[in-house]
Amino acid sequence: MDKAQIREKLFTHTISELQYLQKKDGLLSDFFEIFDSYINENGVRIYRYTFEKILKSAEEKQKERAAFIEGSQLLILKHARFSYTPFHTHDFIEMNYVYSGTINIIIDGNEITLKEGDFCILDTSVCHRILDTGEDDIMINFLMRKEYFSTQMLSRLASNNIITRFAVNALSKTQEHDRYLLFNTPNSEFLIDAIEGMLVNYYDPSFYSEDVTDAYMIIIFSELLKAFQKQQSSEHRKADQSYIGDILLFIEQNYQDCSLQQIADIFKFNPSYLSRFIKSQAGKSYVALVQELRLNNACILLKNTDTPIETISEQIGYRNVTFFYQKFKQAYDMTPHEYRMNVN
Template identity: 30%
Template structure:
């Protein structure tokens, strides 16, 4: 991280000064209010207290950053917003829904509103920045990811919504991915310097970050409860990279699974067969090529894995209710 930014984020805050001067726990009035504060004091550490976006964000703001509070145990809590944690330096240990996650330099942690989180004390050299984000901030990012039927996209969207059907967190081990590092640091810089139009800039930057992260599903940490979700990531990641000629036989060999078992699992977890998922990806890519290149329709079909142009015409029309030529003409005219 840029040294100037790191120094700014490393400054001892007023809250941390109180802790260093003898306070033994966090000041919950900084994080919650009203009835919730009374309830959290009564339950103490038995139950998670709720951190309120109204205390963390100025009125009308959709995003804010703050350095993670060091030197103290942060008790079990939930948020009514989405939290993204970027580890600038050092490491922090998080207990999320009973699972231990160690966040190291350059890594990202996304948490849903339904995640229960607890954080062990961090030292002075453990510098993390917390992005406090309301769900509507992600509208631009979702638009940038496109409307195509992409189950990986849907999974990421679900992980940023208050929906308990999805995993409560995503841990991306992307310290070695320079584009991801640059995008995160750009957002930090923009928010630290209160740059004009920072909301629009950061909404677009978040969209670019999502697009990058979708290419690094292999860098998502494994969770004990998330085997099904990891398998979805692996299958969809393989299809994204090998849609032209990827075969279930090769994928099953790569993953070390019996092909018949994998075929049944793909159907159970996604509601579609491997062949159907592959076709969706191919046709989405074909639509992209029709609108963004001058390739002939036959060449588009070949580029996405179809040698039989007549068959390509038929399945394309079934999906888009028009021929490839009509799709190109109608959509380019918009």
């Protein structure tokens, strides 16, 4: 299966979609009856979706891939067109991607319109429903166990660098507060390519498919973090405010030789205020952030190159190699030479 076949598959009517077209009322009750439900204070029935029951249903309907998805922490499903979903909550993280058309969702009483290229990540226990969809409305649902979302995705991304870690933390706080996140990524060929590649791998699995799927998810979340950063930066600029993400990005790109005074001049801050601003927003002082960046990059060079340690010290911004040795040993309880010997 290739990407052209995936595109054709997404727009081809599924059995469920054909059934919805015949029923005309957009609801197949036999699916929802497998879930528990309750009546809320407004007299509305709310279904409780569970990952286990949806996984079991998927295994029964997709017998050709049952062995691949059995026990999986991630399910990828196409939302059935010509239908709607009733109000429901779930015990998993749901990420919706609008591949084509427009999707209207009611989340906690607010109607939100998702357009082509939009993502919506819903936390557990968020009450929502998807309104009627039509022929051109193609939405991909990524259903993830909570531990998969937090350990496989966010924790791996957060370990990369300070700007990514900050974005992950900010994203997590936003999610905790709002319980859902919206991302707009129109015309992102890179993301579309990643999603279609992931679907090729998912619909036509092989022995390495699980690792490939995880890799594609890392790419997708990385792109969403970039979109989140750009959105936050844009909103701060409109409000005539400095965004800490822009400052952290500058530090990350210039950590070898930038000074607090230089950064203050560029972002039009008083140096003392900037120091306090960085500490309050990033949780670490400017000096600690720079040192972390230098030592992280030293580790990469020690692990992946034969560059002399004295040269590495200079490349990362330490002119005094003895001082570099001291800081490295304080951080890792071993010398740069010992680190290189242990990892290689």
